[in-house]
Amino acid sequence: MLATVAAMAITRPGPDKQFDRDQALGAALGxxxxxxxxxxxxxxxxxxxxxxxxxxxxxxxxxxxLFLEALGSYLDRxxxxxxxxxxxxxxxxxxxxxxxxxxxxxxxxxxxxGCLLGNTVLELGPRDPExxxxxxxxxxxxxxxxANVFQRAQEAGELNSELDPEDLAxxxxxxxxxxxxxxxxxxxxxxxxxVLRSLSKLLRGT
Amino acid sequence: MLATVAAMAITRPGPDKQFDRDQALGAALGxxxxxxxxxxxxxxxxxxxxxxxxxxxxxxxxxxxLFLEALGSYLDRxxxxxxxxxxxxxxxxxxxxxxxxxxxxxxxxxxxxGCLLGNTVLELGPRDPExxxxxxxxxxxxxxxxANVFQRAQEAGELNSELDPEDLAxxxxxxxxxxxxxxxxxxxxxxxxxVLRSLSKLLRGT
DNA sequence: CCGAACGTGGATTGATCAGTCCACATTGTG
DNA sequence: CACAATGTGGACTGATCAATCCACGTTCGG
Numbered sequence: 192m193l194a195t196v197a198a199m200a201i202t203r204p205g206p207d208k209q210f211d212r213d214q215a216l217g218a219a220l221g222x223x224x225x226x227x228x229x230x231x232x233x234x235x236x237x238x239x240x241x242x243x244x245x246x247x248x249x250x251x252x253x254x255x256x257l258f259l260e261a262l263g264s265y266l267d268r269x270x271x272x273x274x275x276x277x278x279x280x281x282x283x284x285x286x287x288x289x290x291x292x293x294x295x296x297x298x299x300x301x302x303x304x305g306c307l308l309g310n311t312v313l314e315l316g317p318r319d320p321e322x323x324x325x326x327x328x329x330x331x332x333x334x335x336x337x338a339n340v341f342q343r344a345q346e347a348g349e350l351n352s353e354l355d356p357e358d359l360a361x362x363x364x365x366x367x368x369x370x371x372x373x374x375x376x377x378x379x380x381x382x383x384x385x386v387l388r389s390l391s392k393l394l395r396g397t
Numbered sequence: 398m399l400a401t402v403a404a405m406a407i408t409r410p411g412p413d414k415q416f417d418r419d420q421a422l423g424a425a426l427g428x429x430x431x432x433x434x435x436x437x438x439x440x441x442x443x444x445x446x447x448x449x450x451x452x453x454x455x456x457x458x459x460x461x462x463l464f465l466e467a468l469g470s471y472l473d474r475x476x477x478x479x480x481x482x483x484x485x486x487x488x489x490x491x492x493x494x495x496x497x498x499x500x501x502x503x504x505x506x507x508x509x510x511g512c513l514l515g516n517t518v519l520e521l522g523p524r525d526p527e528x529x530x531x532x533x534x535x536x537x538x539x540x541x542x543x544a545n546v547f548q549r550a551q552e553a554g555e556l557n558s559e560l561d562p563e564d565l566a567x568x569x570x571x572x573x574x575x576x577x578x579x580x581x582x583x584x585x586x587x588x589x590x591x592v593l594r595s596l597s598k599l600l601r602g603t
Numbered sequence: 604c605c606g607a608a609c610g611t612g613g614a615t616t617g618a619t620c621a622g623t624c625c626a627c628a629t630t631g632t633g
Numbered sequence: 634c635a636c637a638a639t640g641t642g643g644a645c646t647g648a649t650c651a652a653t654c655c656a657c658g659t660t661c662g663g
Contacts, residue, residue, distance in 0.1 A: 229435045243612045312582045313516050362595040368578045369571030376518045389568040393599040449642045
């Protein structure tokens, strides 16, 4: 499971850790996100996390486990925002566009990192079946949520009912990934944002 | 330059190479394409190419140069087909859909490899400025060609003239990359093909 | 106040990698 | 036939990597 293990509640003897676990994990996430798994070395991670070697191994296990935790926190955080927005009351198509807004915000703040989900699919998918399966699951969850919201949009008369909600969900997932890739390719958010706005227009039927 | 250096025309003494350079390059391309640059080792390359270590270094220089040649041949081959189709006489929008057909064909034949252009952007873009620039150039050339064809489509009345051809070109480039990514994520061509067909429908105005 | 348990950091290890060295085989030339 | 030039393959090298070992400092329980 990629789900983060809940922090141990039992009090135990000995000194507490001298660093903030979540902050260290966030620093590791930033590096993995921008550089990828293999291109990020342990020493580099330790510098960014501000902790020593043994502390990292004691706390997270090994490099792969650290990466899995960082990936899980990324998916939880981003997925949480996106899913909440898609399920929010109000116009379904407006909610889709608000999700595009979240993605544009990400492009602004992380224009040279892309999307960790897509990055991981390409780098680790071919040689790590467990990660590949987890990524399929994450994409599938996103697609299902979009399919639902497109279904509601059709029922509300906001969307051409000849289109298949499942296919549109695939299209949105693919275009979102492509926008993240172009954003990283150019190191600037403008192209990716233009992509999302064009897709909005097409979905609106113009 | 990524352009392949023309084979030397001058005859020279000594024995000829005992292998087919293009075939060896193709084998290397297949591995880099599927696995990425770092995940592909020299020994693995040599096995697939069917040649010895020293032959590879004599012929291609080093791993990076071998990769650049493989990448160049990929871009030349695929770009050649796509550009020719976009410039072909006839309906501009039909030509766009025929390019989608080329991409679907690629998804069928290489469903677990994705697109080497996108793969390279994500893996090597952040730490190899020369490659990053080359990838920007390749994407830019593709985008320009699509923008031209969308312009012609609008002049022919095939496409809503309120849309910006440049933005649409970005959208198509992004969605194509996203479709390749989803194809690799699932290891099957169906999702990617559905994405391209949905995009076709939307471009046709439903 | 002492001792056990834990966190920490520097030194070390074993594996793996790209790249090189060198001896040998093969071919064309004088 | 012999020499020179080139292609080839196995052994080797130096660097880098993740991961471990071990000695030290700190904190809490009895």
